[in-house]
Amino acid sequence: MEAVTQVRTVCRSCHGGCGVIAHVKDNKVIKVEGDPSSPISHGTLCAKGLAITQLVYHPDRITHPMKKTDAGWARITWDEALDTIANKFKRVIAEYGPESIVVSQGTGRDYESHLYRFANLLGTPNVLTAGHMCYVSRVASTLITCGTLPVADYMGGPKLIVLWGVNPLWTNPDEYKGEVFWQAYEKGAKLMVVDPRKGFTAEKADLWLQIRPGTDAALVLGFHSVIIEEELYDKEFVANYVHGWDAFKDRVKEYSLDRVQEITWIDKNLIRQAARMYATTKPAAIHWGVPTEQTNNCVSYTRAATGLMAITGNLDAPGGNALFVNPPTRTVAEFAQHKALSPEQQKKRLGGEQFKLGARVALINPKKAWDAMLTGKPYPLKAGILCGTNPVVTRANAKEAYAALSKIEFLAVIDFFMTPTADLAHIFLPSGTWLEQNHIADNWKRHGYVLARQKAVQVDECWQDHKIFMELGKRMGQQWWDTVEQALDYLLEPAGITWEQFKDKGYLRGEMVYHKYKQRGFSTPTKKVELYSTIMEKWGYDPLPKYVEVPESPISKPEVAKKFPYILDAGLRTPTFFHSANRQVPWLREIREFPIVEIHPATAQKHNIAEGDWVYIESPRGRIKQRARLNEGIHPQVIVAEHGWFYPEMKEDGHGWNISNVNLLTDNAYETLDPAMGSTNLRVCLCNIARCDDA
Amino acid sequence: MNRVSLYIDKKNCMGCHACEAACKQEHGLGVGPQLVRVIEKVPQFIPIYCHQCGNAPCKRACPVDAIVTNDLGIVLVVKENCIGCRECVPACPFGAMQFDEKTALALMCDVCIHRLAEGKAPACASVCATHCISIVGTQKKTAAVFERAAA
Numbered sequence A: 001m002e003a004v005t006q007v008r009t010v011c012r013s014c015h016g017g018c019g020v021i022a023h024v025k026d027n028k029v030i031k032v033e034g035d036p037s038s039p040i041s042h043g044t045l046c047a048k049g050l051a052i053t054q055l056v057y058h059p060d061r062i063t064h065p066m067k068k069t070d071a072g073w074a075r076i077t078w079d080e081a082l083d084t085i086a087n088k089f090k091r092v093i094a095e096y097g098p099e100s101i102v103v104s105q106g107t108g109r110d111y112e113s114h115l116y117r118f119a120n121l122l123g124t125p126n127v128l129t130a131g132h133m134c135y136v137s138r139v140a141s142t143l144i145t146c147g148t149l150p151v152a153d154y155m156g157g158p159k160l161i162v163l164w165g166v167n168p169l170w171t172n173p174d175e176y177k178g179e180v181f182w183q184a185y186e187k188g189a190k191l192m193v194v195d196p197r198k199g200f201t202a203e204k205a206d207l208w209l210q211i212r213p214g215t216d217a218a219l220v221l222g223f224h225s226v227i228i229e230e231e232l233y234d235k236e237f238v239a240n241y242v243h244g245w246d247a248f249k250d251r252v253k254e255y256s257l258d259r260v261q262e263i264t265w266i267d268k269n270l271i272r273q274a275a276r277m278y279a280t281t282k283p284a285a286i287h288w289g290v291p292t293e294q295t296n297n298c299v300s301y302t303r304a305a306t307g308l309m310a311i312t313g314n315l316d317a318p319g320g321n322a323l324f325v326n327p328p329t330r331t332v333a334e335f336a337q338h339k340a341l342s343p344e345q346q347k348k349r350l351g352g353e354q355f356k357l358g359a360r361v362a363l364i365n366p367k368k369a370w371d372a373m374l375t376g377k378p379y380p381l382k383a384g385i386l387c388g389t390n391p392v393v394t395r396a397n398a399k400e401a402y403a404a405l406s407k408i409e410f411l412a413v414i415d416f417f418m419t420p421t422a423d424l425a426h427i428f429l430p431s432g433t434w435l436e437q438n439h440i441a442d443n444w445k446r447h448g449y450v451l452a453r454q455k456a457v458q459v460d461e462c463w464q465d466h467k468i469f470m471e472l473g474k475r476m477g478q479q480w481w482d483t484v485e486q487a488l489d490y491l492l493e494p495a496g497i498t499w500e501q502f503k504d505k506g507y508l509r510g511e512m513v514y515h516k517y518k519q520r521g522f523s524t525p526t527k528k529v530e531l532y533s534t535i536m537e538k539w540g541y542d543p544l545p546k547y548v549e550v551p552e553s554p555i556s557k558p559e560v561a562k563k564f565p566y567i568l569d570a571g572l573r574t575p576t577f578f579h580s581a582n583r584q585v586p587w588l589r590e591i592r593e594f595p596i597v598e599i600h601p602a603t604a605q606k607h608n609i610a611e612g613d614w615v616y617i618e619s620p621r622g623r624i625k626q627r628a629r630l631n632e633g634i635h636p637q638v639i640v641a642e643h644g645w646f647y648p649e650m651k652e653d654g655h656g657w658n659i660s661n662v663n664l665l666t667d668n669a670y671e672t673l674d675p676a677m678g679s680t681n682l683r684v685c686l687c688n689i690a691r692c693d694d695a
Numbered sequence B: 001m002n003r004v005s006l007y008i009d010k011k012n013c014m015g016c017h018a019c020e021a022a023c024k025q026e027h028g029l030g031v032g033p034q035l036v037r038v039i040e041k042v043p044q045f046i047p048i049y050c051h052q053c054g055n056a057p058c059k060r061a062c063p064v065d066a067i068v069t070n071d072l073g074i075v076l077v078v079k080e081n082c083i084g085c086r087e088c089v090p091a092c093p094f095g096a097m098q099f100d101e102k103t104a105l106a107l108m109c110d111v112c113i114h115r116l117a118e119g120k121a122p123a124c125a126s127v128c129a130t131h132c133i134s135i136v137g138t139q140k141k142t143a144a145v146f147e148r149a150a151a
């Protein structure tokens, strides 16, 4: 028996980033602890990260490749699995062209570099991720506005923190983790929270703005209206660094506080107070969450919020929203060889003409993919490889996603477990968890760090995702490296170190300089913050931010609201799960056994619903059930339901994907998407509720 | 009396349940016993844990004296003496006393003595992002725990 060794690594149970010390004995991880030397998490870990060993060694985990046969799933070798996929892909390419293969991942994960490289070298422009409505949409919108993503600079000492649709303590906050937010708060920063429900942060806040779900873009324009009217903006910054100020001011005039109050349901005096607080407390950092992106107003919200940071002098200022500089490693984009995709193939990107901003960041919208699978138009998608994604549960209009993925001729899935999506596949490839991989973690983020994720153990035949794309790529005649680590050396090369050296170092940090625009302007066509976007204008979209009513609301669809009188907020998070992941893990499931739907006590009473009752939630698209939790801190007309639910313990095909899956209720129709990005309105629709007596 | 005990600052508990997972891992527990748990009454969260009571009701309830206060003042279940009668479980005013169905024995928080001995914070405290878990007790008493546990 060996002694216990400690391996310093980095978690990725969410998007990742927290430092971990893995205790390894006899090639088995027996315990994980937080790494106090981590610049991101300072020793703290969340429940998901802490429960990783139960996931790694879960009895249901699939640890060898499989193929579906008439008699069910059968174990095969890696050679057979990869050859099968490669042969199928070659046939599709010969007959239909590489664009008929869809390559897909789910939430942001740092195998993106490898997945995109595989797709680009294959010649398909059809990469489907969550990025159209999560994070990448934020990056794309800020790219055209101020050159890169502004990130809340918690370490820089904000005096005011605005949590806009996010709870960094509970869920993955992308760059820095909850602990760093908390430190800044404990040091005395004021707190403003924009959230339809009263959670821990709203309770702590100096100001809580209880917003009608989906109306964030209107609120942000309301802030501008106060700041402009009361001349609270940084005049020098506006004069020197803003493009299109007059046009923007004119647009903002359309958003009087009376109108914004009517749209957002927030008292206009409170909006005024909040806008003043933001504009006069310096520095102030805005931390925005994914609900602001999962709407038809994704780009407008993000651009207008960037505008707030800019005109108050908080952009790239210490303690405001910094434009962090990444360490000089090779970028994901360079590694991914986006340039290798020919202009001719790029033109074939599904929906590329319609969603030009989405296309600019090499993404497609899921509905475009489902349509191509179901109707063969504009051309058929014949085969696909899905990595770490469960669209049957996590994409809007789940019924359509299910139908499409059932119909596609060939599907390979990379995952840890059989999921409702993997059930539909023909080949299953077992992927390694974050404890089973070497990688430069967080290299796609914008907080200025890259982190060394070191492999702690090998589990059976599992391969890290990066290796899967490498080996499959080689079979398709693509150029890759012999080993995973050689590719990491290539990524690290510009920073002047090797993977072996990086492992010891633990992390690299980019150069910390603020106010970079004073030297070189912003990386936009006009070198200024483009409140009026020259790029959007060139593409034929509205160059100015605006609010368009939520596609399905009592205001836009009064007829529908007669039968479905409540506003469904379809994205309640839990600290124990990440999207559809983790429900297999006993420690986590013990904390959250069933999905929760929050209902205001008065509303619950009207429907004869008590705490803990199973409740039907119905929308024009379907009906599901979740268990009631009464919460006085939501509007009586708003229902807040958890997302991501299926029941892995149900062993039959589908694993109960259609019982509590909130995306059976959401919509993905084209008219409900963001016009430039193709972001799905995943969060808000109309619904009705009823006590479920047969549960 | 000076006691060494866990203290969770309820007002800063944000309900992430990381402490629960950390404790389960540290003590190799499965589903069932929860030496620390957090009840959700959104927007509030109520941590339930052993307070190391001076005149411990669990101890008084035990018919076979299997719950003892050791010479450092720490209330502990002596596994070998526990007969699994569950008398102590309802006796705890906090609902902190647990019962492990697997071993059929009572189970309680041991303040992670083994970690204190290594100079580390208890498992739950080490991961909490709002740093609301701490060990309280006079310095002298806590120091003694470190020493004895290390011995």
Ligand code: SF4
Residues within 6 Å of the ligand: A011, A012, A013, A014, A015, A016, A017, A018, A041, A044, A045, A046, A047, A048, A049, A050, A171, A172, A177
């Ligand atoms: S917050 Fe994310 S990175 Fe940190 S421990 Fe949890 S899952 Fe891991």
Ligand code: SF4
Residues within 6 Å of the ligand: B008, B012, B013, B014, B015, B016, B017, B018, B019, B020, B038, B045, B047, B124, B127, B128, B129, B130, B131, B132, B133
């Ligand atoms: S880790 Fe801390 S904040 Fe999280 S539930 Fe436990 S006591 Fe509360």
Ligand code: SF4
Residues within 6 Å of the ligand: B006, B022, B023, B026, B035, B036, B049, B108, B109, B110, B111, B112, B122, B123, B124, B125
């Ligand atoms: S001090 Fe140790 S035993 Fe007690 S609740 Fe915390 S982790 Fe569990």
